[in-house]
Amino acid sequence: MVDRALFALEGVRAVLAALLGLAIARALLAVGQAWTLASAVVGLWAGEPLVDQATFVALFLLCFVGGQGVRCAQDALLARYARKRVEDLRDGLLGTVFEQGSRLVQKEGTGSIAALVLEGVDQVETYLRLILPKTVCVAVVPFVVLVCVFPVDWVSGIIMLVMYPVIVFYMGLIGSTAKAAASRQHEEYQRLSNHFIDSIRGIDTLKLLGRGKAHGERIFEVSERFREATVRTLRIATLSGSVLDLISTLSLAAVAIMLGFRLVDDSISFFPALFVLVLVPEYFKPIREFASDYHASLDGKNALASIQAIIASAPSGESGRVSRDVPAWGEDAVLELDGIGFSYPEHEALSGVSFAVRGFARIGVIGASGSGKSTLVNLLGGFSAPSAGTLRAAGCELGDLRDPSWQRQVLYIPQDPYLFHGTLRENIVFYRPDADDEDVDRAVRVVGLEELVSELPEGLKTLVGEGARALSGGEKQRIALARALLDRSRRILLFDEPTAHLDIETELELKERMLPLMEGRLVFFATHRMHWVHDMDAVVVMEGGRAVEFGTPSDLAARGGAFARLAAQAEGGSR
Numbered sequence: 001m002v003d004r005a006l007f008a009l010e011g012v013r014a015v016l017a018a019l020l021g022l023a024i025a026r027a028l029l030a031v032g033q034a035w036t037l038a039s040a041v042v043g044l045w046a047g048e049p050l051v052d053q054a055t056f057v058a059l060f061l062l063c064f065v066g067g068q069g070v071r072c073a074q075d076a077l078l079a080r081y082a083r084k085r086v087e088d089l090r091d092g093l094l095g096t097v098f099e100q101g102s103r104l105v106q107k108e109g110t111g112s113i114a115a116l117v118l119e120g121v122d123q124v125e126t127y128l129r130l131i132l133p134k135t136v137c138v139a140v141v142p143f144v145v146l147v148c149v150f151p152v153d154w155v156s157g158i159i160m161l162v163m164y165p166v167i168v169f170y171m172g173l174i175g176s177t178a179k180a181a182a183s184r185q186h187e188e189y190q191r192l193s194n195h196f197i198d199s200i201r202g203i204d205t206l207k208l209l210g211r212g213k214a215h216g217e218r219i220f221e222v223s224e225r226f227r228e229a230t231v232r233t234l235r236i237a238t239l240s241g242s243v244l245d246l247i248s249t250l251s252l253a254a255v256a257i258m259l260g261f262r263l264v265d266d267s268i269s270f271f272p273a274l275f276v277l278v279l280v281p282e283y284f285k286p287i288r289e290f291a292s293d294y295h296a297s298l299d300g301k302n303a304l305a306s307i308q309a310i311i312a313s314a315p316s317g318e319s320g321r322v323s324r325d326v327p328a329w330g331e332d333a334v335l336e337l338d339g340i341g342f343s344y345p346e347h348e349a350l351s352g353v354s355f356a357v358r359g360f361a362r363i364g365v366i367g368a369s370g371s372g373k374s375t376l377v378n379l380l381g382g383f384s385a386p387s388a389g390t391l392r393a394a395g396c397e398l399g400d401l402r403d404p405s406w407q408r409q410v411l412y413i414p415q416d417p418y419l420f421h422g423t424l425r426e427n428i429v430f431y432r433p434d435a436d437d438e439d440v441d442r443a444v445r446v447v448g449l450e451e452l453v454s455e456l457p458e459g460l461k462t463l464v465g466e467g468a469r470a471l472s473g474g475e476k477q478r479i480a481l482a483r484a485l486l487d488r489s490r491r492i493l494l495f496d497e498p499t500a501h502l503d504i505e506t507e508l509e510l511k512e513r514m515l516p517l518m519e520g521r522l523v524f525f526a527t528h529r530m531h532w533v534h535d536m537d538a539v540v541v542m543e544g545g546r547a548v549e550f551g552t553p554s555d556l557a558a559r560g561g562a563f564a565r566l567a568a569q570a571e572g573g574s575r
Contacts (some may be wrong), residue, residue, distance in 0.1 A: 005304055006132070010088065015081050019074065019136040026070045027144035028136070030282040032063035038275040045270065064379040074133055082128040089304075091119045092311045116310070120303035127300020137286040145283045152272045155262070160283055162432050163251035167287055248284045255280050310457040326393050326405040329491040329522055331359040333394040341388035342375055348545060350373040353389070355540060355550040360491070362518050364533045364553075365526040366566060367542030376542065377496045380524055382407045411490040415497050417480035421468060424453070425460035427479055431487035435472050443482040449475070474506040481510070484517050493518060511535075530570035539563060 006012055029428050040056040040331065056559040097113060143165060150157040199401040217485070259277055262268040327333070335357050339530050357363055365373050379382045385400035392398065393406060410429065428443060429435045435443075440460065444453055452475055464468055471479075477498055498514075499507040506527070515535060518525075525532060533539050533553045541549035541562045548562045556563035 005308060009085055015077065015132065016136060017489050018077055019133055020140060022070050022074050023136045023140040024144060026067060027141040029063045029067040029070065031058055031145065031148045031279065034275055034278040036060040036063065037278055038271055041274060042271045067270045078129045078132060082125045085128060086121050086125040089124060089307050093117060093307050095309050111229045116303060116307055118257060120307060123300040123303045127304060127312050134290040138290050141286045142283050145279055149276055153268060153276050155258060156276045159255050159258065167247055222517045245288065251284060252280050252362060270323065283308055287472050326403060327398050328408055329394065337389065338394040339389035340379065341387045342379060342384060343387050346426040352547045355547055357522065360520050360522055361537040362523045362525065362535065364536035364539040365524055365542065366528065366533060366539060367526065371542040372545040373542050374496050377494050377526050381410055381412050384514060390525050409489060409490055410492045410494060412494045413484065413498050415478045418477045419465040419471065419479065422460050422463065424456065424464050427464060428482045429486060431483050435486050439486060443485045447478045447481040449478050449482060473501045474510065477510055481513055481517060491521050493521045497527050499529065530567055
């Protein structure tokens with residue numbers, strides 16, 4: 001029943017020690033309440049004046065208030081600890097996803113990773129706030145209560161001592177069954193999350209191929225499996241909780257009945273009988289609370305196990321990574337790739353990629369779809385780590401380019417730039433939050449956003465991004481260019497087919513805005529549109545994950561190789 005993964009959390013032993021002290025205080029205060037209440041009631045039963053019981057009533061209230069104070073202190077301690085651990089887990093999870101990149105996402109599934117980041121960490125927080133105090137209370141409170149009961153009435157103590165292991169044994173059996181059911185539910189939830197993401201991505205293709213109805217049936221099947229797994233888990237939780245309540249109630253009844261018989265034959269006096277009767281519910285209360293919340297915490301337990309497994313899956317020193325400070329990129333700096341390879345779980349994406357570039361140059365990366373262009377750009381941006389080969393940047397030999405000193409110099413513009421939920425201005429100044437209005441206005445003019453700004457109801461203060469004003473692909477690209485224009489400190493510029501989804505008129509207009517941004521920078525421009533290569537200083541031609549050619553456009557055209565074939569295909573397609 002106790003999750004050993006909890007003991008691997010940082011600082012958990014100190015928290016458990018504090019909870020242990022609070023649990024002992026809670027148990028002693030419960031004993032104090034039972035003692036003072038029984039004393040006051042017995043005194044009244046004996047005909048003593050109510051005023052003589054004022055001391056016991058005051059002590060009872062003091063114990064009651066103290067018990068509530070202990071609970072408040074416990075909740076505050078757990079809130080701080082759970083929030084801190086959840087922040088660490090989220091940082092560790094996101095860091096691992098960033099470190100391992102597409103390999104991890106391919107293995108676990110986009111939907112599963114997103115569900116863990118967005119919902120899983122919150123479930124872990126709930127789990128920590130529920131399971132830690134209840135685990136300590138189950139181990140401590142019954143023991144303290146039993147120690148206090150035995151000197152008063154050993155018969156009731158024996159009944160309580162015998163029944164407690166029975167409840168623990170039965171709860172262990174239920175826990176194993178519930179754990180298996182919850183694990184199946186968690187697996188189905190991850191499968192449903194991944195299936196949902198895949199469906200959203202491919203909905204246009206499914207409609208185009210007439211597979212909408214068949215895929216709808218598949219969605220129904222996946223959803224039904226998750227529903228059935230959820231219902232099975234809830235059924236186990238409901239039935240087991242009812243049985244545990246029944247056993248606890250019967251145990252309490254056994255103590256009460258024995259006390260009643262012994263009161264009748266005068267083998268026990270009124271005070272100890274009432275004291276024990278008031279205290280018995282506190283003996284069984286921790287395990288009943290643990291059982292009632294155990295099923296509610298299983299989602300958090302499974303999420304914690306999944307997050308810890310993902311974080312642990314990143315080996316130390318992955319890909320031979322050596323962290324060094326890469327100097328600021330300059331005209332004499334050299335970037336060398338030697339035998340670079342990269343593999344997804346299903347296939348090898350790059351193999352034996354080798355070339356070198358110097359200083360500020362515009363490098364085109366061309367090739368057919370699936371040739372490895374985007375994977376190469378991801379490696380250059382430090383979003384993924386190569387599985388083979390070596391990298392040297394500005395004299396530093398690196399296992400990969402995930403070093404912060406390199407990434408601080410990189411500016412990345414993908415096919416579909418991401419817009420955060422915020423104002424248009426906040427999105428433009430993403431890399432330069434300290435930019436003044438004059439710089440922002442100049443960037444807006446240079447990239448051609450004046451018309452958009454004039455049309456928006458609040459201009460640069462208009463909310464865009466998720467759930468706000470929708471923008472076209474061309475407008476998003478202009479915002480990405482404005483970000484690049486504002487931050488001239490980043491001397492390495494990566495484009496991953498930024499105009500792939502734009503019409504040719506918009507692309508040519510944006511091209512005029514892009515080319516000036518490339519001056520004084522090392523640029524890698526991945527594209528399948530050949531008109532860009534004429535503005536490049538050199539071109540890397542990708543085929544089947546290999547860099548089959550590297551050189552100036554004129555030299556490559558004269559060779560009559562892969563570059564010439566791509567150029568001929570593009571010219572034929574334009575006709």
